[in-house]
Amino acid sequence: MTDYKMHLLICGGTGCKASESDEIKKRLNQLIHDLGLADEVQVVLTGCFGFCEKGPIVKVLPDNTFYVQVTPNDVVEIVEEHIVKGRLVKRLLYTDPTNDEQISDSKGMDFYKKQIRIALKNCGFINPENIDEYIARDGYQALGKCLSERTPEEVIKEVKDSGLRGRGGGGFPTGLKWEITKNVENDQKYVVCNADEGDPGAFMDRSILEGDPHSVLEAMAICGYCIGADKGLVYIRAEYPLAIQRLKIAIKQAEEYGLIGDDILGTGFNFHIELRYGAGAFVCGEETALIHSMEGLRGEPTFKPPFPSVSGYMGKPTNVNNVETFANIPVILNKGAEWFSKIGTEKSKGTKVFALAGKINNVGLIEVPMGTTLREVIYDIGGGIKDGKEFKAVQTGGPSGGCLTKDFLDLPIDYDNLLASGSMMGSGGMIVMDENDCMVSIAKFYLDFTLEESCGKCTPCRVGNKRLYELLDKITQGKGEEQDIEKLKELSVVIKDTALCGLGQTSPNPVLSTIKNFEDEYKAHVLDGKCPAGQCKSLLRYDIVEDLCTGCTLCFRNCPVGAISGERRQPHYIDQTLCIKCGVCYEKCKFNAITLT
Amino acid sequence: MDIVNLTIDNKPVVVKSGTTILEAASGVGMHIPTLCHMKLDDLNIENKPGGCRICVVEVEGRRNLAPACCTDVSEGMKINTHSMRVINARRTVMELILSDHPFDCLICAKSGNCELQDLAHNLGIREIHYKGEQSTYREDTSPAIIREVDKCIMCRRCETMCNEVQTVGVLSAINRGFESVVSPAFEMNLDHSVCTYCGQCVAVCPTGALTEVDETGKVIRALSDPTKTVIVQTAPAVRAALGEEFGMEAGSLVTGKMVAALRRLGFDHVFDTDFAADLTIMEEGTELLNRLGKHLAGDKDVKLPILTSCCPAWVKFFEHQFPEMKDIPSTARSPQQMFGAIAKTYFADQLGIKREDLVVVSIMPCVAKKYECGRDEFKTNDNPDVDHAITTRELAALIKLSNIEFKSLPNEDFDNPLGESTGAGVIFGTTGGVIEAAVRTAYEIHTKKELPRLDFDELRGMEGIREATIDFDGLPIKIGIAHGLGNARKLLEDIQAGKSEFHAIEIMSCPGGCIGGGGQPYHHGDAGILKKRQAALYQEDKNKTLRKSHENPHIIELYEKFLGEPMSEKAHHLLHTEYFDRT
Secondary structure, three states: OOOOOEEEEEEOOHHHHHOOHHHHHHHHHHHHHHOOOOOOEEEEEEOOOOOHHHOOOEEEEOOOEEEOOOOHHHHHHHHHHHHHOOOOOHHHEEEOOOOOOEEOEHHHOHHHHOOOOOOOOOOOOOOOOOHHHHHHOOOOHHHHHHHHHOOHHHHHHHHHHHOOEOOOOOOOEHHHHHHHHHHOOOOOOEEEEEEOOOOOOOOHHHHHHHHOHHHHHHHHHHHHHHHOOOEEEEEEEOOOHHHHHHHHHHHHHHHHOOOOEEEEOOOOEEEEEEEEEEOOOHHHHOHHHHHHHHOOOOOOOOOOOOOOOOOOHHHOOEEEEEHHHHHHHHHHHHHOHHHHHOOEOOOOEOEEEEEEEEOEOOOEEEEEEOOOEHHHHHHHHOOOEHHHOOEEEEEEOHHHOEEEOHHHOOOEOOHHHHHHOOOOOOOOEEEEEEOOOOHHHHHHHHHHHHHHHOOOOOHHHHHHHHHHHHHHHHHHOOOOOHHHHHHHHHHHHHHHHHOOOHHHHHOOHHHHHHHHHHHHHHHHHHHHOOOOOOOOHHHOOEEEOOOOOOOOOHHHHHOOOOOEEOOOOOOOEEOOOOOOOOOHHHHHOOOOOEEEO | OOEEEEEEOOEEEEEEOOOEHHHHHHHOOOOOOOOOOEEEOOOOEEEOOOOOOOOEEEEOOOOOOEEOOOOEOOOOOEEEOOOHHHHHHHHHHHHHHHHOOOOOHHHOOOOOOOHHHHHHHHOOOOOOOOOOOOOOOOOEEOOOEEEOHHHOOOOOHHHHHHHHHOOOOOOEEEOOHHHOEEEOHHHOOHHHOOOOOOOHHHHHOOOOOEEEOOOHHHHHHHHOOOOOEEEEEEOHHHHHOHHHHHOOOOOOOOHHHHHHHHHHHOOOEEEEHHHHHHHHHHHHHHHHHHHHHHHHOOOOOOOOOEEOOOOHHHHHHHHHHOHHHOOOEOOEOOHHHHHHHHHHHHHHHHHOOOHHHEEEEEEEOOOHHHHHOOOHHHEEOOEEOOOEEEEHHHHHHHHHHOOOOHHHOOOOOOOOOOOOOOHHHHHHHOOOHHHHHHHHHHHHHHHOOOOOOOOOHHHOOOOOEEEEEEEEOOEEEEEEEEEOHHHHHHHHHHHHOOOOOOOEEEEEOOOOOHHHOOOOOOOOOOOHHHHHHHHHHHHHHHHOOOOOHHHOHHHHHHHHHHHOOOOOHHHHHHHEOOOOOOO
């Protein structure tokens, strides 16, 4: 990288690629070449920058200029102004919504200020398809040191001391897991990387694999060294083609460099990595289901114990860790457990990557120290609620988590605090809701997801979730009865108490947490026949105010089901039995004569 | 640690480590209800998906309830099997299962024999609080088995039998979530699959999702037709199990009552498949000796080991799975089909009636027999040698339908000429029996000496694969026995790999042999019942005056008057068959 005077980093994550970042790169390269600057300026397609709301992003080094929402048509201006003349293209700079100031250096942006990047440290910095760039940022240094200077026990102790806990959802101490797998005697063991990211809205694992695949490969090899495995498998969903492609390139390059394969760095340690594709079932994120899927069996969980550490893939001891967990390992080993354990809270060390989504200004991927409050994440980093609306709730932990209200905004985020407040860390999905979101519908949305994704093996999840969904649907249809809320609670408790795996045991969480925090909203649906957020169509009622109606017939002519009648220049009338609540009349009326209650 | 101390419902319990909560509780008289769990002791068969969640119990200090069937005990565990939390959860889970189950108990084939029904009763379910959509699937009818998938509760027992025990691999869970169901791949019909119709799925299904094709109506119609002569044959294993359907102890031998009942049902002649079993031994035993003779004479092309061919599910299994080995099994037809062929020729001639006017009904412990009698090669001018095969259960239903009080029936004898049998024919109903019967005859034919003993204990038992060497007067004959198709597969793979040293192998598809057939009274997971039926057959064998097939006077007469000798051209035409590549 030192040969170039200037680097243009373009986000090559899935989202920005969909917004033509490949074309931007192509045009930049073409123009730079045409101008004879090819030896001075390098264009690099990197992994995700995280600020997806404003993608595609083009970052200029060394001055750190951060251009947002760049289109291929902006390329000429960026090159002619910034590269040739050294002037900022102001219209492409990020504007701080709080004070309308333009910020050119990403370090000055609120979105990045509170972030600490460990798992994402290389995402958006390096070309993930070039192993040299990874190595230039201390890549494979940890592996080399482990193999040549440290015993497996020492490495495991370091991981244990760091306090790193599983980032896939469970939060099990990573070092302990390694130690357990190490202590099981067997001549064949496996390291499995769980890349079956399935939470709706979560995409940190994909981004890491797309932006920094070597960090995961390096960590898997270290894990293999520690537990005594010579084979690693990455279980990745086939819907992640870019991540798969970059992983394949990374494995090939690492093999060519002798960093993966036989006799790594001449130490006699062998470690091979292969990919296994999943069909994208949420439940296959559960480790026993994942293992069965890899074995070619139906992707459904089995009862634990035995845990995979004892009997996993092909009945052999298997250490399963999530992508983000692995991505932390090389950094921990390079900087030391002490450094890492200073970040975070007492029982949750380090950082956590969250995928911000929903009604929040800065949708994207962030990494913050454990202990950061929800308020900091949502307001400081996330830029607050879209369109100046009121914050209502945030769902953490994906479909297995719970909805937290504004009472929890100052809650420092860590595994235990989230659990204690009726939600969970999960894999780090964070979906923000505003005043227009109906919490019954939200619970229904999540149930719909778990219903689809249940493997169907155990009764509570297979049938129980269906019944929960039906009750919620009944309520949103305006047909709910008072005892239905009680039924929801009772059934939820039994499902949590009896389901076989983590999916079923947590699937009622959105129901329970929304009832707990928004019981009035449920009651409004059931007792008053109203949806306070105005989302449940069946509960809406459109009426024409006689005094305001001029009889223009516009509503009559636009109603798709003929529910409106009336004489010209006479007040019109809506037949509630025919009305499908489409709202066309409401939008069309020029006299505000139609009310929505 | 070998010993674990725990308390179950406040009772101190000491058990071996590795014991499940379910087993530990059972040891102290606490019978925790189960639904999906099934363990057939001695047969090494267990279905333990932990899926139904009926057996959940409360374990002190544990966050959620534990499934008793797959949770091992640990030191100091405190378990409550019927706390309010447990009962509430258990009943709710049961209500959930019932909420997705048709409410047609009164007209369900399984009514009165349904584990789900019993459990609902025992749990005192009076109301379903969580009603909603019910799964609906089309009914899948095959020649032997009906799948009413609406009634499937995803216990996965059939899947365990089909995949792990039988290694047939037809039934498995498909789809996700509420749509999950056990089905052949791509929801194809059973008769398009490689299903062998062994019926072990039917034997273990706790509900009415899997049942046999009911042919009692056809039998009643035949019996009511004055233009037809209707005769019946009864397979050996039926007599050792039929009594269970009438509340008798497992292992009760009801041969005489069964004959009396069949006569009262209106059959014109009550015959015995055991007769045909003796005939099978004549043919199969001769075939074995022929092949053996050629082998000893140095013929390299002769196929050994010879495999028995009495079991139709086994035949269909190798036709699908090992078609390249279809010249290894004996060409002898099964006793059911030998009986049918002789009945519709020899016996019809004796009566002076056309084969079309003779209806042959067989009572079988098996559902595959329904399929077997419909195979084209067992028909003449489209008229089958055996018209209807009904199961032991269907016979019991017919007896009940006809107001016959079974238990008080007198003992009656079979009719002749096709009702006489030896003890060798009787033991065809259990694993090891066919080969023991063959040994008794082959030994005497080969050595021309009388057997010094008739009970070959080394061939008996319940182990899945057994082997023994029988001394044929200086010639060691190596014999293999497998029951359960998974065990059969192992022996076949050995043959394929050229590793098999056996001269003869007996294979029966069902665990335990025909006594454990898919058409037998439901054992409800109690493998002890199979052992009692087995003991009953060996007892019946002992009770017989004649215990060697070649000594059956009516068999001797049949050869003298009709067939000539074993493997004669006529015998070949009527009593032997060919196999087909079904891949």
